Amino acid sequence: MSGAVAIIGAGYAGLACAVELARKRVPVTVFERSHTLGGRARVVAKDGWRIDNGQHILIGAYTEMTRLLRLTGGSPKVLAHLPLTLHTPGGMHLQAVPLPAPLHLAVGLFRATGLSWADRLGMLRLMRFLRKRRFRVDPQMTVHRLLGETSQPLHLSKLVWEPLCVAALNTPIAEASAQVFANVLRDSLAAGASASELLIPRVDLSELFPVPAARFLAVRRGKLRTGTAVDAIRRVSGGFRLDGDPANQLYEQVVVATAPHHAGALLASAGDCDRLAAMIDALPAEPITTVYLALGKSQHLAHPMIGLAGGPAQWAFDRGQFGGPAGLIACVISACGEHEALSREDLLLTVHAQLERELQRRLPSPEWSQVITEKRATFACRPGLVRPGPQTPVPGLWLAGDYLDSDYPATLESAVRSGVDTAARVLRTLSSVGR
Template sequence: MPAVAVIGAGYAGLACAVELARAGVQVTVFERSHTLGGRARVVHKDHHWRVDNGQHILLGAYSELTRLLRLCGVSPKQLAHLPLTLHVPGRLRLQAAALPAPLHLAVGLLRAKGLSWADRLAMLRLMHWLKRHAFRVPPGMTVAGLLRETRQTPLLDTLVWEPLCVAALNTPVAEADAQVFANVLRDSLAAGAAASELLLPRTDLSELFPVPAARYLATRRGRLRTGNAIEAIRPVEGGFRLDGDPGGQPWPQVVLATAPYHAGALLASTGACDRLAAQIDALPHEPIVTVYLALGKGQRLPEPMIGLVGGTAAEPAQWAFDRGQLGGPEGLIACVISAHGAHEALPRDELILAAHAQLERQLGRRLPAPEWSQLIIEKRATLACRPGIIRPAIRTPLPGLWLAGDYIDSDYPATLESAVRSGVACAAAILARIRNGSGG
């Protein structure tokens, strides 16, 4: 059976490799870094701290990633299963009930604290509008347009829809694609309590899936070459030669599973994918900033994840995660700032101070000075999920060369689930080609 090379050991590349290895295909994964996970990985420094480069929320609806976790032997305890809870201290508490749809949301709204009857009816109105339209919105509609169309209240906009949009799509409501947002709501909030559950990792993002995936590959003759950059892809007789591959043999099938901003140059190096490379290079991106505050023992948030009223330089964060309640050190808080915003004008030290002060104000109490703090900026964390963005398919103009990643065309925004689904789709297409005798 032909061998397959996968370039990139992030969630997409490893999902593809695991599926291929499961089918008996010999896979070699090339990874430039010595850390697995791509843009969802652990970061550590001098053995002093070990944190993720960002916080990722999984939903119960994200079935492919949870399936692969089970396949690779990951314990279910590595994910905290929490009912969908929107808790903004002192302002809002809304928790979905453990009931079938739509009762889980209706009962949750009845029990909610901080919402008026007008707010409750507006939320139901939006969900009913989406259901009546089969979760299809007019082309080009933004999330802000959807909120206006369904007459949402200012309080819901501020405390529910804007934070949910920026958490799911990493794009502000004024620019975010309402169709993708509707897809997320369709498969989570509208699908029942289990589908809308929040699955929060209890371990770092490299240990959650990439490391177990590497172990899975090792038991099935798969190879993982870390610290091995591939600089170019050369079409040759029998497939592709990879510049940087110490083996030097041609590969009949190659999966390009790097971040999009690395994919363009590798596609261009083939001499036959210039248009696709230009399309990928033109994709807009949004940043994610994570401020880690080690507040010490005895410090905890009211929930593992809380909402913060943010979006300004003085109050930049939209969410805070209590890593101490999720298997990490007690008192370690991660404040997340999604998408572009006023915070980008602040120096790093001022941004850390602003996040600390924001937590104090919104929790309504003084907090100790951090024992240590760290700010991690992913400047191109995800693509900007705007209407009209053209996301590429897994196929390229060259038979046998495939694309995988969270930026690939999908119903979902650029999430871990999107990345994994693209990798699984690549593996299925490669296996079909092999079985049909196409080889390359």
């Protein structure tokens, strides 16, 4: 057989898998129904503006993402490296310092403004609680319960823990998994200043990794078929064929790297995957809404990223400070909430008023605005949630995606790690049959 591998989905997981396979000279073809690369982390062109379908950040601990950026020839300048900075206008300012853990956080806490000594001690108490337990907690524990058991002050929870939880897990603290949150804290706040650095893209999410990955594939004879929907996977003698593949090629291995709400139907079409497809279809989902406000070149935020305490938005990003248009502010609303009942116009007015209130200044009316909602942006990261692994009941048929079982919630890092892990499994399978 040819040893050819098909990857369905050109998001971060699928492209990470393709890059790793192409690096080993495996013939790989990536299918993507859209004409835009990136999946749920992609650029959107609207009215002459190029914006992301959602605001993503990475942290220094996300090593696989940065490794793949280097591997595919991406410039290190595409990521802005910022020290961990939590700034809420009129509320608090906390910035980690470039020292080994735990001094980077301890000194940052000592210098913080807007936090009482009870708040500072509460933060240290939570980190000490987790360190003592090697960052392992009751699998059924929620973040809300974790904060209660470590006696976190309400002020600290509102300004630090709740925004961090919803940003990382995209799940409200009352429902969010304390274990996954502990994993994120272990690899960020507890791991040193470089690991907790914020890495914010200066380019759109399609240019960040998908476009360099596509170029990487092209020079290694990999194929990328955009605008090509795969409707079904058919098992045939010697491997698989895909309904929708214009070449009708025989593939020895197939990787389903779509969003989970598309994966179930593809698995079901292959046969013998009904239970797995049902498990994936049952994964609860959470939305993310990003409100873009172009407020004019004279408008900027005090910091590239600020917290918003009054709702509905939890964070605001000054895209002008990351190489984007001056005055373009991206306000992020993670997880479900009352804002979902608002019309687009009312949501724009509400977020604009929230910015004015929290910045304590009048803002001009937007020159341009846009609301983008990913209704199923991530899985709801709840305690005890059963997430599938990369292997399916069908030999040669694999999964890749940010929803698969891992230490992390649904992030760009978990997506690329999943793609890399699945590629390693495919390579082992190919080598076991004589390649």
